[in-house]
Amino acid sequence: MSKKEVLSFPHLGDYYIPIKFLLSHISDYEVKEAPPITKKTIELGTKYSPDFVCVPFKYNLGNFIETLDNGASILFQAGGGCRYGYYPEVQEKILKDLGYDFKMMTIGESGIINFKSLKNVVKKLGHCGMTKALYYTFLSVLMVRFMDKVDVYIRKNIGFEVKKNSFLELKKEMLQEFSKCKGYFSLFKTYRKYMKLFKKLKVDKPKNCLRVGIIGELYTSMEPYASYFLEMELANMNIEVTRFTNVTYLLYQKKLQEKKMLRKIKNYCKYTLGADGMDNVYRSKYLIDKGFDGIIHIKPFGCTPEIGAIPIIRKVCSEAGMPIIFFSFDSQTSETGIKTRLEAFYDMLKIRKGD
Amino acid sequence: MNEITVGIPATLLYYKYKELWLNFFGKLGIKVVLSPETDKEILDSGIKHSLDEACLAMKIYMGHVAYLKDKCDYILVPRLESVKKCEKLCTNFAALYDLTRATSDVKIIHYNVDVDKNKSEEEAFIKLGKSLGFSRVESKSAYLLAKQNERILKKAKLDTQLNKIKNSKKIKILLAGHPYNLYDKFIGGQIVEVLEKCEADIFYSDIYDDVHVPRDMPKISKANYWTYNREMIASIAYYEPQVDGIILVTSFPCGPDSLSNEMILRNVHIPITNLIMDEENSTTGLETRIESFIDIIEERKKINE
Incomplete structure (x- = not known):
């Protein structure tokens, strides 16, 4: 054959x-x-x-x-x-x-x-067959959901880990076990097991740490290479990171939340702005209301929906006095440039917080 | 009677819906103020009012809005998400209303078309008429008459162009692109000037009967789903055998065009060049490129004879 x-x-x-x-x-x-x-x-x-x-x-x-x-x-x-x-x-x-x-x-x-x-x-x-296909689609959607749930926890705590790389190593192990799962129960069990292990990992997190939200375009948000490992950089600065865009969100949460989001920001947006534009306006409002310290907006160069949304996001943030920084990634972006800007942003947040 | 004036920024969608808008407001008896053609001043204020990464056409639009600010009661800013079933538009048009509201402090009347979510153009115009204080019947009849007028004018334009193409003895150049790029004084205007100096006959890609899109488009692209780009692609495929060369006009950095241009450049088999326009264009550079392009066509013509 x-x-x-x-x-x-x-x-x-x-x-x-x-x-x-x-x-x-x-x-x-x-x-x-x-x-x-x-x-x-x-x-x-x-x-x-x-x-x-x-x-x-x-x-x-x-x-x-x-x-x-x-x-x-x-x-x-x-x-x-x-x-x-x-x-x-x-x-x-x-x-x-x-x-x-x-x-x-x-x-x-x-x-x-x-x-x-x-x-x-x-x-x-x-x-x-269609039934089998649907079953496995369901399983992989579930796997995505579990991964995203774990990721949310990691992002909140990885900046404060006691043993270096403990989070990433455990995550690697978990992903490997996920890929070998046979069915619903083994998948669920693995998730439960690792969630417990993650919670057991030692972290040294001060009560008033800096909290930053990442908003922006989906690919640069989800592919660490495309954002030059921005999240890792933030973790090294001991910052708690919240990010909204993940596959779970794109698959179904976005559709469910659309009306609610539009209602909450009706002063700024009457309609959707295409792709994730309106979502990001809502998120910046949300981050302001929740008392975050700063917002980082990332997108690839020339991303039309985000370009349409940025002036509105700027207006939302300037009205509330919220610090926000915009990164636009291209294939020739210099890594040092990003680092310098990020460090300046970090210093500014720290001074504002009054350390 | 309260007289209100509506300002229309004469750029972007104006070139697409000119007849419809002017006739609609004309039938309702509303005074319309138009912004003048794009000049340096408008461009500069547009750049000031928009993000540096926004496309040139959007920057110019913001300049026109700023110009109209004190010259009318309301400014017409439409919001278009999709104008045909299962097709989309550039997201700039979906964001246009909220974006204008956020960046400039002007009074806006708007209408919202989203055919995919069952919000048709007719309903949108009726709502627009109502918001100006007219009854449903008045608005609807004004819209229908305007639509009819638009159709007649479009047909006449198409016939003239087809006639001209048949009888032309000079070099025939198809200027392809979005109408707001082709007809804008700052973007397409510069190119037209040079072409006229070279004594070429110019034809426009937007003068095309969009009923034939499904017939003509697959020659270049099958999967494109942006309505305006579909029309442009189909029109290029339609005019390709009838002209000597194609100049593709794009404003930097247009999202949909970045991809569909690639398909056009790879699938067209007559001389074609792509001019990307931004706010810092040099006229000399443009002249050199167009002149050498015309030279190539002339040489080709001689060889073929």
């Missing part, structure tokens, strides 16, 4: 684990995630991308090129959202023009995802 074809997909933080879990259970192909993102990935991506396309496109394209070089023959891209939905066709064209031979698979043409389009994807992937 001939060798199985290899199905591959681009990276998004740690989410390659549930995606791989799902795809390897419902498809007939061998599933392999793209090689981890390095400097070379982004260089490759930038070289073949249009000039002023947003950075996630470049990362994804770099991922694809590297994984194709490693022998993948089917690529999987999610789509949906603002510009994301149009990524697959353009990337397919660029890669085909480069001479690669492969098949591109997407959820939902034209950026619209519904049950029918999901059914089509499952059909294309192999001989898996």
